[in-house]
Structures are given as C-alpha cells and as structure tokens.
Amino acid sequence: MQTDVERLYDKLKEEKKAFRKLAKRDIAVDMTRGRPSAEQLKIALPMLENAASLNFAAEGGDARNYGDLAGLKSARELFAEIFEVKPEEVIVGDGSSLEMMYFLIDCAMQFGVLGGKPWNSLQSVKFICPAPGYDRHFTICEAFGISMITVPMREDGPDMDLIEQLVSNDASIKGIWCVPKYSNPTGITYSDGTVVRMGSLRPAAKDFRVFWDNSYAVHSLYEDEKLKNIFEVAQKAGNANMVYGFTSTSKITFAGSGVAALAASEANIKDILKKLGVRKINPNKVNQLMHVAFLKDIQNIREIMKQHAAILRPKFELFETKMSAAFDDDERVKWSKPKGGYFISLDVPGIAKRTVALAAEAGVKFTAAGATFPYKMDDRDGNIRIAPSVPTLEEMDYAVDVLISAIKIATLEKDIAAIEQQ
Amino acid sequence: MQTDVERLYDKLKEEKKAFRKLAKRDIAVDMTRGRPSAEQLKIALPMLENAASLNFAAEGGDARNYGDLAGLKSARELFAEIFEVKPEEVIVGDGSSLEMMYFLIDCAMQFGVLGGKPWNSLQSVKFICPAPGYDRHFTICEAFGISMITVPMREDGPDMDLIEQLVSNDASIKGIWCVPKYSNPTGITYSDGTVVRMGSLRPAAKDFRVFWDNSYAVHSLYEDEKLKNIFEVAQKAGNANMVYGFTSTSKITFAGSGVAALAASEANIKDILKKLGVRKINPNKVNQLMHVAFLKDIQNIREIMKQHAAILRPKFELFETKMSAAFDDDERVKWSKPKGGYFISLDVPGIAKRTVALAAEAGVKFTAAGATFPYKMDDRDGNIRIAPSVPTLEEMDYAVDVLISAIKIATLEKDIAAIEQQ
Numbered sequence: 001m002q003t004d005v006e007r008l009y010d011k012l013k014e015e016k017k018a019f020r021k022l023a024k025r026d027i028a029v030d031m032t033r034g035r036p037s038a039e040q041l042k043i044a045l046p047m048l049e050n051a052a053s054l055n056f057a058a059e060g061g062d063a064r065n066y067g068d069l070a071g072l073k074s075a076r077e078l079f080a081e082i083f084e085v086k087p088e089e090v091i092v093g094d095g096s097s098l099e100m101m102y103f104l105i106d107c108a109m110q111f112g113v114l115g116g117k118p119w120n121s122l123q124s125v126k127f128i129c130p131a132p133g134y135d136r137h138f139t140i141c142e143a144f145g146i147s148m149i150t151v152p153m154r155e156d157g158p159d160m161d162l163i164e165q166l167v168s169n170d171a172s173i174k175g176i177w178c179v180p181k182y183s184n185p186t187g188i189t190y191s192d193g194t195v196v197r198m199g200s201l202r203p204a205a206k207d208f209r210v211f212w213d214n215s216y217a218v219h220s221l222y223e224d225e226k227l228k229n230i231f232e233v234a235q236k237a238g239n240a241n242m243v244y245g246f247t248s249t250s251k252i253t254f255a256g257s258g259v260a261a262l263a264a265s266e267a268n269i270k271d272i273l274k275k276l277g278v279r280k281i282n283p284n285k286v287n288q289l290m291h292v293a294f295l296k297d298i299q300n301i302r303e304i305m306k307q308h309a310a311i312l313r314p315k316f317e318l319f320e321t322k323m324s325a326a327f328d329d330d331e332r333v334k335w336s337k338p339k340g341g342y343f344i345s346l347d348v349p350g351i352a353k354r355t356v357a358l359a360a361e362a363g364v365k366f367t368a369a370g371a372t373f374p375y376k377m378d379d380r381d382g383n384i385r386i387a388p389s390v391p392t393l394e395e396m397d398y399a400v401d402v403l404i405s406a407i408k409i410a411t412l413e414k415d416i417a418a419i420e421q422q
Numbered sequence: 423m424q425t426d427v428e429r430l431y432d433k434l435k436e437e438k439k440a441f442r443k444l445a446k447r448d449i450a451v452d453m454t455r456g457r458p459s460a461e462q463l464k465i466a467l468p469m470l471e472n473a474a475s476l477n478f479a480a481e482g483g484d485a486r487n488y489g490d491l492a493g494l495k496s497a498r499e500l501f502a503e504i505f506e507v508k509p510e511e512v513i514v515g516d517g518s519s520l521e522m523m524y525f526l527i528d529c530a531m532q533f534g535v536l537g538g539k540p541w542n543s544l545q546s547v548k549f550i551c552p553a554p555g556y557d558r559h560f561t562i563c564e565a566f567g568i569s570m571i572t573v574p575m576r577e578d579g580p581d582m583d584l585i586e587q588l589v590s591n592d593a594s595i596k597g598i599w600c601v602p603k604y605s606n607p608t609g610i611t612y613s614d615g616t617v618v619r620m621g622s623l624r625p626a627a628k629d630f631r632v633f634w635d636n637s638y639a640v641h642s643l644y645e646d647e648k649l650k651n652i653f654e655v656a657q658k659a660g661n662a663n664m665v666y667g668f669t670s671t672s673k674i675t676f677a678g679s680g681v682a683a684l685a686a687s688e689a690n691i692k693d694i695l696k697k698l699g700v701r702k703i704n705p706n707k708v709n710q711l712m713h714v715a716f717l718k719d720i721q722n723i724r725e726i727m728k729q730h731a732a733i734l735r736p737k738f739e740l741f742e743t744k745m746s747a748a749f750d751d752d753e754r755v756k757w758s759k760p761k762g763g764y765f766i767s768l769d770v771p772g773i774a775k776r777t778v779a780l781a782a783e784a785g786v787k788f789t790a791a792g793a794t795f796p797y798k799m800d801d802r803d804g805n806i807r808i809a810p811s812v813p814t815l816e817e818m819d820y821a822v823d824v825l826i827s828a829i830k831i832a833t834l835e836k837d838i839a840a841i842e843q844q
Contacts, residue, residue, distance in 0.1 A: 033488065041478075041486045048473035048708075056463075064463045064676040066455065094516045096702040103701075106528060110542075110566070120532075120542060136703075143700045144532070254486040257708035278565045279525075280518040281558075284706060286470075286679035 005419050012412040019405040022398075023362035029399040031387045032367045034184070034342035036255055036308075040389070043307050044253040047294035054289050063285040069277055070269070071261070075288040079261035081298040082217050083245050084229045090263050091272060093283045097248040097260035101211055102140055104244055104262075107275045108174070108207070109144055114241060114271050116207035119146075119174060128166060128176040130158035132345060132372035132383045134184040134213070137177040141374070148374035149173070153186055157194030164201060171204035175211055181227045182216035185372050185385035186345040187338020189225040199233030199243065210234075212245045218298075218305050219251060220340040221313045231263065240265045249291060251342065252304060259283075259291045312342075315388040315396050319344055322397075326404045333407060335386075342389055345372075346403075349382040351410035356384060358406035364399045427841050434834040441827040444820075445784035451821040453809045454789045456606070456764030458677055458730075462811070465729050466675040469716035476711050485707040491699055492691070493683070497710040501683035503720040504639050505667050506651045512685050513694060515705045519670040519682035523633060524562055526666055526684075529697045530596070530629070531566055536663060536693050538629035541568075541596060550588060550598040552580035554767060554794035554805045556606040556635070559599040563796070570796035571595070575608055579616030586623060593626035597633055603649045604638035607794050607807035608767040609760020611647040621655030621665065632656075634667045640720075640727050641673060642762040643735045653685065662687045671713060673764065674726060681705075681713045734764075737810040737818050741766055744822045748830075755829060757808075764811055767794075768825075771804040773832035778806060780828035786821045 002010075056063040059073050070076060071092025080087040093100055109125075112118045119125045126147040129138055133153070141148050149166060152159050157180070167173050178198070180190040190198070198210060212230055234243045241264070249258030264272065295301050320337060327333040334347040348355055352369035359366060367385040370378040391399055424432075478485040481495050492498060493514025502509040515522055531547075534540045541547045548569040551560055555575070563570050571588060574581050579602070589595050600620065602612040612620070620632060634652055656665045663686070671680030686694065717723050742759060749755040756769040770777055774791035781788060789807040792800040813821055 035488050038484060038487075041484060044486075045474055048476075051470035051473045052467055054470075062460060062463060064466075064679060065460075066457050066672075066677045095706050096704075099702040106532070110528070110531065139700055143697075250488075254708050255488045256702075256704040257486060257706040275565075278558075278561055280521040280678075282518075282678040284517050284679040284709065286676050287706065287709060 005416060008412055008416045008419070012409065012416065015405060015408045015412060019358070019362065019402075019409060022401055022405055025398060026363050027395055027398045028363045029391045029395045030365050031391065031399060032365050033390075034251070034387045035390050036251055037311065037390050037392075039311050040308055041254065043304060044294065047253060047290050050293060051290050054293055056286075056289065058289075063289045066281050068282050068285060069273055069280070071283055072285050072288045072292065074292045075259065075261075078292055078295060078297065079247070079263070082247055082301070083214070083231070083261070083263040085231050085245075085263045088266055089231070089269060090261055091269060091276070092259060092261045092288055094287075095248065095250065095256050095258050095260055097213065097215065097246040097250075097262070098136055100246055100260055100262045101137070101213065103276070104209075104272065105140055105144060105146075105175075107272070108209075111275060113207035113209065114267060122172065124172040126170065126173045128163055128173060129374045130177065131374060132185050132378075132385070133177060134179055135367070135371045135376075137211070137213070138374045146174075150374050153183070153188070155188055156191035157188070157198075160194055160197040164197065167201050167203040167205075167208060169204060173203065174205055174207060175209045177211050177213065179213045179215060180230070181214055181225065182219055182338055182341025184215070184341065185343035185383070187336045187341050187343055189227055189339075192228045195228035195230050196233050199230045199239060200237040201239070201242070203242070208242065210243045212243050214245055214247045215251070216341040217247050218301050219308070219342070220305065221309045221316060222339050224302070225339055241268055244268070249295070251308070252301065253291060253294070257287075259288055312389055314393055315391070316344065318393060318396050319386065319388055319400055322400045322404065327407070332411065342387060344386040344388065346384040346386055347382050348384065348407055348410070349380045351407070351414055352378065352381045352384050354410040354413065355403070355406045358409055359402050362402040362406075364402045427838060430834055430838045430841070434831065434838065437827060437830045437834060441780070441784070441824075441831060444823055444827055447820060448785050449817055449820045450785045451813045451817045452787050453813065453821060454787050455812075456673070456809045457812050458673055459733065459812050459814075461733050462730055463676065465726060466716065469675060469712050472715060473712050476715055478708075478711065480711075485711045488703050490704050490707060491695055491702070493705055494707050494710045494714065496714045497681065497683075500714055500717060500719065501669070501685070504669055504723070505636070505653070505683070505685040507653050507667075507685045510688055511653070511691060512683055513691060513698070514681060514683045514710055516709075517670065517672065517678050517680050517682055519635065519637065519668040519672070519684070520558055522668055522682055522684045523559070523635065525698070526631075526694070527562055527566060527568075527597075529694070530631075533697060535629040535631065536689060544594065546594040548592065548595045550585055550595060551796045552598070552600065553796060554607050554800075554807070555599060556601055557789070557793045557798075559633070559635070560796045568596075572796050575605070575610070577610055578613035579610070579620075582616055582619040586619065589623050589625040589627075589630060591626060595625065596627055596629060597631045599633050599635065601635045601637060602652070603636055603647065604641055604760055604763025606637070606763065607765040607805070609758045609763050609765055611649055611761075614650045617650035617652050618655050621652045621661060622659040623661070623664070625664070630664060632665045634665050636667055636669045637673070638763040639669050640723050641730070641764070642727065643731045643738060644761050646724070647761050663690055666690070671717070673730070674717070674723065675713060679709075681710055734811060736815055737813070738766065740815060740818050741808065741810055741822055744819075744826065748826045754833065764809060766808040766810065768806040768808055769804050770806065770829055770832070771802045773829070773836055774800065774803045774806050776832040776835065777825070777828045780831055781821075781824050784824040784828075786824045
C-alpha cells in the first residue's frame with residue numbers, strides 16, 4: 001500500500017507533467033505592474049487630436065507661457081471635484097503623484113512641515129505602513145532612512161486600534177501611507193468607520209501627516225464604491241492640516257504622461273507652494289489644458305472610466321472564475337475580489353516565493369513576492385500581487401492556468417517537506 | 423550766476439517734467455522675466471497639430487505607458503546632439519531644467535554625490551556664484567543653507583583666477599553655477615579659454631560639481647557663438663564626473679511645458695537614475711515624442727530658432743539704438759550687447775534701485791535691482807536685468823524711453839546729493 005508521502009509524490013509528478021505541458025505554450029505574460037493596456041491607452045487619443053485648437057488664453061494669461069505654480073485654475077477646479085475640496089486646496093502638477101509624495105517627504109526632511117523642525121534633525125522618524133501595500137511608498141521611506149512600522153490590512157482598511165495606539169504614544173511617528181480606495185494590492189476600500197478614525201487621530205507629533213494616495217479615486221469596475229471624504233472628517237476633528245491627498249490621471253489618460261494633483265488645507269498649500277517655488281516655475285500647463293478639455297468634469301470622467309472598466313472587468317472576472325473553480329475548497333489559497341483598481345491580492349502562506357518562481361519558468365511574471373511589505377519582508381511568505389491589466393484575455397487565461405498549476409506544485413512540495421521533516 | 427547745484431536742479435526739473443509727460447501714456451510693460459512673447463509661442467503650434475498621429479510604438483514599447491525613467495531613446499539622442507555628448511550621458515525629463523538642478527542639489531544634501539558623504543552631514547557647504555547671475559540659482563542655494571561666494575563676471579566668463587584659487591583650497595566648496603552661453607543676465611558666452619580652465623579645475627572637494635546651465639544653447643540672435651564642449655575638456659583633464667549640464671526647450675517650444683534634459687558622465691547618470699527611480703516612474707514621454715517629432719534634429723532646431731531670432735532681434739536692437747543715442751558719451755551708463763539669449767545687463771552704479779523704482783512709476787517693470795546677486799546684495803547698486811522678449815516693439819519703445827529718462831533723473835539726483843553732502 002502507498003504511504004501518504006508516496007501519494008503526494010505521485011500527485012506532484014502528475015502536476016509537474018501538466019505544468020510542463022502548459023509551459024510549452026511559452027507565452028510571455030508580464031503581470032508585474034499596474035500598467036494600462038494598449039487598448040485602454042486608445043481611449044484618451046481624442047485628447048491629442050484637439051491639442052492645437054485649445055484656447056490657451058482662456059484663463060487670462062497664456063497656458064503656453066511661464067506662471068501658475070499651482071497649476072491652471074481650470075485644472076485645480078477639476079481635481080477639486082475629484083478630491084471633494086476647494087480649488088484653493090489643490091495643486092496640480094506634472095504627471096507623477098509619486099513625485100509629489102516624494103517632494104513632501106523630502107521637504108519635511110530638509111525643511112520641516114508647516115514651521116516644524118526638519119525631520120533630518122530628529123533622532124528617529126517613523127512611518128506607519130499598512131501592509132500589504134504599495135512598494136513604491138515603502139521605497140521612499142527606505143531611501144530617507146525612515147523606519148517603517150508594519151500594520152496589518154483588514155477588509156475595511158488598516159488596523160485602526162493599533163494605529164491609534166501607535167500615533168498617540170510616539171511623537172517620532174510622522175506619517176502613514178494609505179491607498180484608501182481599491183487599495184494597492186488588496187483592492188478594498190476603507191469603510192466610513194476607518195476614514196472617520198483616520199481623520200480623527202490624535203497623533204503625538206504635530207507634524208504627523210496622513211499620506212492619502214487616492215490613485216484609484218474613479219477606477220471602479222462596477223458601481224462606484226463611495227469613499228468618505230477624509231478632508232471633511234479631519235476638518236471637523238480639528239485636524240485640518242493633517243491630511244495630504246494625492247491622485248493622478250495615469251490610469252485615466254496616459255501612464256506617467258498624465259496630470260497629478262495634491263490636496264491639502266490652505267495653510268499646507270501655502271507652505272508647499274513656497275517650497276515648490278524654489279524648485280520650478282510652473283508645471284506643464286499645456287498638458288493640463290489638454291486634460292481639462294478632454295476630461296471636462298467628474299461626470300464625464302466617470303463615463304471615460306466605464307470604458308476602462310469594460311476592458312478591465314473581464315480580466316478580473318476570468319481570474320475569479322478560474323481560481324474559484326480550482327481552489328474554492330482549499331482554505332489555504334485566498335484572494336481578494338476587488339470592485340475597482342488595478343490589483344488582486346493572492347494569499348498563499350508559505351509558498352509565495354516558490355509560486356512566483358515557478359510561474360516565471362512558464363514565462364508568467366508577477367511582482368516579486370514580498371514586494372508589498374516594508375523592507376520586502378513578508379514574514380508569512382504569503383502575498384502575491386496580481387496585476388491583470390496588461391495581458392489580453394487570452395494571455396490572462398494562460399497566466400492563470402500557470403498560476404494555478406504553480407500553486408498546486410508549491411503546495412504539494414510544501415506538504416511533502418512537512419511530512420519528511422517529521 | 424547759477425551755481426552747479428542750481429543748474430543740476432534745473433535739469434532735474436526739466437527731466438522730471440519730460441518723465442511725467444512720458445508716463446501719461448501709462449503703458450504697462452513687464453520686463454521682469456525672460457518669457458517668450460505670444461508671437462514666439464505660435465512657432466511651436468504645429469507640434470500640437472500632429473500629436474494624435476504620432477507613432478507611440480516607434481521605440482518598441484508604448485510612449486503612452488509607464489517606463490523609460492531616463493526618457494525616450496529618441497529624446498535622449500536629440501538632446502545628446504545639443505549637449506554634444508552620447509545619448510547614454512543624457513536624462514530627459516519633464517519641462518523644468520531648474521527642477522533637475524534642484525533635484526541634484528537636494529540629492530547631494532540628503533544622500534551625497536556618487537558615494538560621497540551627504541552634504542547635510544558637513545559643517546559647511548559653499549557654492550561659487552558668478553554675479554550678476556541667474557537669481558533662481560541663488561534661491562536654491564539660499565533654501566538649502568548653502569553659502570554663496572560671489573565671483574565677478576567678465577566679458578569672457580567668470581574670474582577664473584579667483585575660482586581656481588578658491589576651489590583648490592577649500593573642500594567645502596561643492597559647486598559653481600554657470601550659464602555659459604548668452605549668459606543670464608550679461609549675455610556673454612564663455613571663451614574657449616574660460617571653458618578649458620573651468621573643465622580643468624582641481625577642486626579640493628572630490629564631489630565638486632560644475633552646474634553648467636546651458637539654457638540658451640541654441641538661442642542665437644545672429645550667427646551662432648560657438649561654446650566649447652566642456653564635457654570633452656573635463657574628460658581629457660581627468661574630470662569626467664565633474665560637470666552636470668542642463669538645458670530645456672522652454673524658449674524653443676513652450677515655457678515650462680517643454681522638455682528639459684541633463685547631461686553627465688555615465689557614472690553620474692547611473693547614480694542619478696538610482697535616486698530618480700525612488701521619486702518617479704517616468705517623465706512625460708508623450709510630450710517628449712511630440713517634441714522629437716517637431717524638433718527633429720539640431721539643424722532643424724537652428725531653423726526654428728531663426729524664427730525666434732527674427733522676433734527677438736529688433737527688440738534688442740531697439741534697446742541698443744536708443745541707449746546709444748542717449749548715453750554713448752556717458753561713462754557711467756553701460757550695457758551689454760548680447761548676440762543671443764534673453765537678457766541685456768545694464769550697469770548704472772549707485773542708482774539701480776532708484777532707476778527701477780522710477781520706471782515702475784511709469785508702468786515699466788524690471789526685475790528687482792540686486793536680484794542678479796547672491797542674497798540679492800549688489801554692493802554697487804549697479805545692475806539692472808533687462809528682459810526684452812515679452813513687450814511688443816511699440817511697448818519696448820516706450821519702456822526704453824522711460825528707462826532713459828529714469829536713469830537721467832536718478833543720475834541728477836545722485837549728483838545733487840553728492841554736492842550737497844560735501
């Protein structure tokens with residue numbers, strides 16, 4: 001009679017055979033980053049068609065000339081709609097919202113926040129990093145030597161009990177990273193309760209800032225999930241200056257060639273503009289004018305985003321269908337079911353690295369396992385970020401088959417090792 | 423018989439009367455900044471007309487998507503032509519070259535240059551500032567607390583004797599600001615001898631950098647004044663890493679909505695990209711592609727710049743003609759005769775502030791006197807920067823009349839005060 005281990009070895013052999021057969025199709029699929037697909041990029045082409053006939057003088061000056069450090073008035077108005085704040089509380093810049101976040105941390109380090117001490121002059125600076133989260137946020141902290149405190153993500157946002165306790169007791173905690181809507185990578189949207197608690201924090205540090213990276217503000221796949229307005233909450237809680245908001249059109253028009261914006265209290269905006277004015281004269285206002293003419297207003301943006309959703313949704317659904325069929329009975333394989341954004345978060349404790357490595361052998365690339373955690377340290381070796389936007393549906397079909405097979409192999413290997421180590 | 427003072431008072435009375443009569447025309451003329459005129463901005467409009475039909479996939483990827491931190495290959499090639507370096511030695515960014523300069527100083531402060539100590543960790547950091555110079559360079563130094571050492575500008579560039587002596591003896595001197603061609607504000611181009619000496623410096627600080635702001639690289643009003651290639655000089659002198667070059671299309675296409683670039687050794691570029699990658703994913707490559715398609719190559723850029731010159735030249739010449747007629751015999755009033763760039767430098771020792779204030783009374787605004795010096799301190803109260811690009815020829819005619827009358831009044835006032843103080 002076969003032993004348990006022998007049975008598992010047989011299964012593994014069989015699964016490996018299936019994997020090799022599958023891998024022969026050798027389709028290169030890149031799911032490492034949340035890039036828009038070629039099909040999506042066509043949606044914004046009309047923006048360029050009308051570029052030469054824009055009214056550059058519409059706002060008094062000339063959008064093609066120097067001036068307007070905070071961005072075009074019309075662009076500030078448009079982003080104010082998205083942020084649900086006043087235009088005076090918005091700065092519209094060039095394409096990268098990441099660059100704005102970097103700039104604000106950089107300024108805080110060198111010059112301090114709103115008259116506070118430069119963070120460089122402090123013994124220790126810490127940030128709270130809900131994880132899994134966006135790797136580029138963590139990379140900024142690492143570059144500046146800011147210590148990262150990992151806090152777990154839940155279905156309704158990060159662990160607020162823990163965050164409240166941390167920030168109220170430690171004045172060296174200067175900020176927190178949040179992707180509050182269709183979060184990167186779990187896809188969840190912060191609940192009203194979470195937003196209220198976040199906007200009502202009582203941080204020991206007066207210059208504590210919530211970095212509210214609302215990259216996916218309008219990026220719904222189905223009905224829009226409403227995110228509570230944190231600026232209003234913070235205002236009411238006496239925290240008017242505590243929140244820096246960010247967003248961009250990188251996944252509305254062109255990735256990295258869009259327009260990014262930040263929102264903050266008028267006192268913050270004044271402080272930021274003073275520092276920004278040392279660095280540049282104005283953002284690309286021609287690009288801003290093109291964007292305003294194309295995007296028009298929040299209603300029209302939602303219509304544009306429906307076109308994106310029509311392209312993205314089948315990819316998310318294909319993943320869901322195939323993964324459900326394969327693992328619905330398996331408690332050890334879990335994944336998120338986002339209603340928007342660009343990512344699905346897969347949880348396979350103990351086998352994330354091995355799964356990603358196996359998939360790569362079949363030409364399917366995922367973000368490196370662990371990348372979604374501070375210092376790239378996922379203690380459970382569990383999280384894999386899936387970015388379904390780039391592949392075609394056909395490629396996606398192959399990629400998920402590869403992923404499923406890779407998970408099965410890695411699971412069997414792990415089970416065998418567990419028995420053999422007994 | 424009239425005394426000297428009485429005669430001067432009469433003259434002053436007469437001149438003031440003339441000034442008041444002139445000022446009644448009350449034409450608002452803004453000559454504070456080197457902005458392109460509305461007429462010039464039209465030159466680049468064809469760039470926008472063809473934006474939608476660009477070949478976004480020309481370089482393998484998709485210019486509308488993420489990637490290419492150092493800029494599009496074709497854009498790097500184009501700016502390599504302008505800098506006279508290899509494309510691998512170029513990073514092409516968004517619109518602002520000032521932002522690139524800020525970034526490099528900021529990184530030097532926070533992280534150090536090419537493995538060197540962060541400048542923040544040093545007791546003292548100094549920059550050499552040839553003056554009169556570009557006020558925004560000095561503002562960056564001020565913001566970071568970098569001490570500025572003023573060095574005089576000559577007809578052939580800054581005082582190299584002094585610079586050689588300074589940098590070889592003081593390791594806390596970490597950089598120098600240069601606008602080597604059609605300099606801001608004097609309009610001169612560094613001689614070959616100056617460039618050779620600059621590229622061959624023997625700084626005590628290993629991480630000393632020449633900030634070579636070649637903003638007016640192709641901005642000739644007449645025949646192009648050839649600037650010697652400092653990268654070649656530095657390479658030969660064993661200083662390959664010592665030079666950071668900058669330029670932009672702000673005065674070729676659209677001001678602040680153009681494309682900026684930096685040039686440096688491949689070792690520097692590698693160091694810079696590592697730091698830049700923390701901050702952003704890529705520059706606006708759609709804008710870069712638009713620019714490459716419109717600008718094509720250095721020959722075509724020179725043709726485009728001839729159109730700019732045709733608009734700018736008469737303004738410079740009007741200034742020269744009128745000022746010569748008024749002051750050719752007056753040793754106390756001197757001005758530069760630039761063959762390119764955006765500025766004329768006026769030298770009226772002891773009366774710069776008063777002259778600028780008087781002109782403002784007649785609606786003619788110049789850059790604040792002193793702005794062209796570190797800490798805005800022009801000890802001689804002599805320098806006024808004239809930016810003739812924005813006004814029409816008619817406005818220019820009025821503005822120079824106002825300026826001439828203002829100089830005459832200020833001179834008379836000064837002469838009277840001198841006699842009365844005896």
